[in-house]
Amino acid sequence: MKWLYAILLVIIVVIAYGCSYDKAENDDIIPPSKVTMTPHKCDPGDPGCAYTDRNNGIDAYPAGGNLTYNWMKIQWNDTPLQKDGDIHHIEVWRYYLSTATDTNFYFVVEIPFTPDSSTYYDKFIGYEEPVIQKTWSYFIIPFDEAGNFTKSDTVSYRLIEVPGLQAPADNGTFSVNDSIEFSWSGSGYTYRILFFDTGHNLIYSENTDDSSIKLSEIEDFTPIPGISYIWRIDAFLTEENAEGSESDERIINFTQ
Numbered sequence: 001m002k003w004l005y006a007i008l009l010v011i012i013v014v015i016a017y018g019c020s021y022d023k024a025e026n027d028d029i030i031p032p033s034k035v036t037m038t039p040h041k042c043d044p045g046d047p048g049c050a051y052t053d054r055n056n057g058i059d060a061y062p063a064g065g066n067l068t069y070n071w072m073k074i075q076w077n078d079t080p081l082q083k084d085g086d087i088h089h090i091e092v093w094r095y096y097l098s099t100a101t102d103t104n105f106y107f108v109v110e111i112p113f114t115p116d117s118s119t120y121y122d123k124f125i126g127y128e129e130p131v132i133q134k135t136w137s138y139f140i141i142p143f144d145e146a147g148n149f150t151k152s153d154t155v156s157y158r159l160i161e162v163p164g165l166q167a168p169a170d171n172g173t174f175s176v177n178d179s180i181e182f183s184w185s186g187s188g189y190t191y192r193i194l195f196f197d198t199g200h201n202l203i204y205s206e207n208t209d210d211s212s213i214k215l216s217e218i219e220d221f222t223p224i225p226g227i228s229y230i231w232r233i234d235a236f237l238t239e240e241n242a243e244g245s246e247s248d249e250r251i252i253n254f255t256q
């Protein structure tokens with residue numbers, strides 16, 4: 001009988017080892033590292049701003065299609081999550097303060113964890129109320145394979161009315177000597193006209209309180225014949241604060 005006990009013992013040990021191995025996998029009690037959301041850094045055209053629309057943190061994002069509101073771009077540093085190595089997915093949450101005490105926590109989306117894709121555009125799908133004139137706050141909750149989670153810190157940005165571009169029409173072609181007036185709808189904000197090259201590098205910008213500006217009034221901007229530029233209008237309530245909006249972008253082509 002001794003050999004039977006020996007075999008049973010071996011079986012038990014093997015099973016126990018197998019179980020403890022499974023147990024170790026399921027027993028991950030280490031939650032994901034704390035993520036830092038990227039606050040609004042600055043906007044193209046701000047003095048000394050080296051950030052671009054791609055990497056300046058939470059910001060309004062022009063969605064195109066003549067939407068009267070911007071999407072919200074949120075970003076975070078996912079280096080700690082990459083180091084964790086066991087992140088499964090990320091939940092995105094938003095809210096705004098409608099009164100001092102009332103918050104409206106809203107689950108936006110669950111996205112799979114993909115290293116280096118730490119940007120999300122909230123399109124406010126299904127949100128029926130006005131998106132502008134609200135300060136939107138965002139946090140994310142990364143989950144690991146075992147279901148542990150850690151809430152990030154929170155970043156905020158206030159969306160304001162989008163400048164609706166009027167003239168010139170998209171993809172128009174003009175002589176550098178033409179009298180061109182750039183105009184848009186809206187009032188009450190500081191507006192900034194921005195010219196980018198077709199690689200989206202900022203060439204020139206100028207602020208105005210009006211809702212139009214003539215090419216001849218933009219003193220230091222000299223369009224080059226044969227060159228196309230992307231232009232748009234950003235709006236600011238207070239330039240230093242995380243609040244604003246961005247118009248759609250249009251192309252303007254210049255000839256001699």
Ligand SMILES: [Ca+2]
Nearest residue numbers: 028030031144
């Ligand atoms: Ca873990």
Ligand SMILES: [Ca+2]
Nearest residue numbers: 043059060246
């Ligand atoms: Ca911006």
